[in-house]
Each structure stands twice: as structure tokens, then as C-alpha cells.
Amino acid sequence: MSDFDGLKALVTGGASGIGRATAELLAARGAQVAVLDLDPSSVEKPLLAFRADVTDDASVREAVAAAVADLGGLDVVVNNAGIGAQGTVEDNDDAEWHRVLDVNVVGMVRVARAALPQLRESSHAAIVNTCSIAATAGLPQRALYSATKGAVYSLTLAMAADHVREGIRVNCVNPGTVDTPWVGRLLDAASDPAAERTALEARQPTGRLVSAAEVAGAVAYLASPLSGATTGTALAVDGGMQGLRLRPVSQ
Numbered sequence: 001m002s003d004f005d006g007l008k009a010l011v012t013g014g015a016s017g018i019g020r021a022t023a024e025l026l027a028a029r030g031a032q033v034a035v036l037d038l039d040p041s042s043v044e045k046p047l048l049a050f051r052a053d054v055t056d057d058a059s060v061r062e063a064v065a066a067a068v069a070d071l072g073g074l075d076v077v078v079n080n081a082g083i084g085a086q087g088t089v090e091d092n093d094d095a096e097w098h099r100v101l102d103v104n105v106v107g108m109v110r111v112a113r114a115a116l117p118q119l120r121e122s123s124h125a126a127i128v129n130t131c132s133i134a135a136t137a138g139l140p141q142r143a144l145y146s147a148t149k150g151a152v153y154s155l156t157l158a159m160a161a162d163h164v165r166e167g168i169r170v171n172c173v174n175p176g177t178v179d180t181p182w183v184g185r186l187l188d189a190a191s192d193p194a195a196e197r198t199a200l201e202a203r204q205p206t207g208r209l210v211s212a213a214e215v216a217g218a219v220a221y222l223a224s225p226l227s228g229a230t231t232g233t234a235l236a237v238d239g240g241m242q243g244l245r246l247r248p249v250s251q
Helices: 017-028 057-071 094-119 143-166 181-189 193-202 212-223
Strands: 008-012 032-037 048-051 076-079 125-130 168-175 234-237
Touching: 008 017, 008 057, 008 094, 017 032, 017 076, 017 212, 032 057, 048 057, 057 094, 076 094, 076 212, 094 125, 094 143, 125 143, 125 212, 143 168, 168 212, 181 193, 212 234
Parallel strands: 008 032, 008 076, 032 048, 076 125, 125 168, 168 234
Antiparallel strands: none
16 A cells, blocks of 8 residues: 555654554555654664654654654654553552653653644644553553553543644554563563463453554554544554453353
8 A cells, every 4th residue: 555655754652562563564655754762773764763752842842853854744643652550559659650641641742742833734634642442441450551541542532622623633543462572571570471471362352462563554544544534533453352242262
């Protein structure tokens, strides 16, 4: 497909995992793509790479401006940078709550705020936020992470309402458990990594983890000019975890 021909895209957290897969897919479908990341050293051409810390407004504004200058404009923003957190409401102190909220929620605000002036100049403007199944389903040991993703879901709807008349579409993807480096680190830290992986796979009706490429495909769908009538939508990429209730397999 070449539905992104002539479009300029920016992907945060684009050096690995979902962000990397998304940046590479958009480029393969014709977009010029800039990646923003804390460590963009692994990013290779044709992707452009810029260092940015989404918790630092000056860093974000500088990186977005540099990316726009090199790209020659901006049409698509993929707000993907984020971090994980484990535990109940008792398990993280105030500092950790503020840190994760700052990255996962306010970080998206900073990027969108810096990009909006350029997006308003685009004839096809789209923002896609990386949300999570944790925004719409209660998961154990994920209180802080779920709170941030619930905020991202609500933020997506509010942004969609605020900017629809400016021609800017805003949507989000809600992945289930994705086979990314972060999940890999969680598995490595478990007392029984194999059993933990089996449990994570079993809670998704497809019986396996979601791939980064599958999430990237959903992001591309929402960002594409072919989806020009889609805004304020959360697209689940969760192996059926949100909507399906399967009976146990008979032994």
C-alpha cells in the first residue's frame, strides 16, 4: 500500500517495540517518518531520529521543531512513548505516581501541544495515542498503569472533540499484552518466566500475546487518509480480551 505517500509522520518512543514497528510500517507505506526517543541511536534510515524527553517541555518543543524542519511539515503524530508500572494502589509512592503520569499522560499533552500548529496546516491531520486494554478492563497489579491509560482514553475523546472542526482526527489503539521488550523484562523478573508467559497468553482468547506489528497495523489504519471519517475511536488490538467471554476448554 502507498496510502501515506507524501505524508510526514512523527512517532514518539519509536526506537523499539510498538513505536519502532509503527515507524517502519508508516515508512513502508510511503510516509516520511521522524522518530522521537530518549535513546534514538538504534534508529536507521530512512527513518529520521531525534532525541526527546517527553517529561521536558523544552526538549519536546525542540525535537518537534527539528523534525518538522527536516520533514518539511507534519501530518501524523503517533503518541506512543510510555512506561509501565506494577502494583496495587498501596505499592507505589506519590513520587512514582507523579513520574508515570508525567510520562504516560502529560508527555502526550506536551507532544500534541507542540505539534498542533503544524497539524492545523495539514490537509490530512491525524493523532493516534497508544492506550491499553488496561483503560477499559480491570487488571490485577496494574493500578497506576491503568489510571494513566484511563486518562489517555479520556484525553483522546476530549482532543477529538476539541480539534475535529480543525480537520484533526484523534483516535487511540488499545493493545492487550504485547510481546515487547518491556513485557520481556517483566517475564525475566518473574519467579517462573515460562509459567508467567503462559498465564499472560491464556488471558487473551487467541491464546497468545499480541505482536508489535499487529498494533502498528491498527495505528496505520487510524492514521491513514483512508480512515478520514474515523475520530474519537478506541480500536482494541487485544486478542479478544475486552469483548469475548469464552467457556473453559473441556478436558
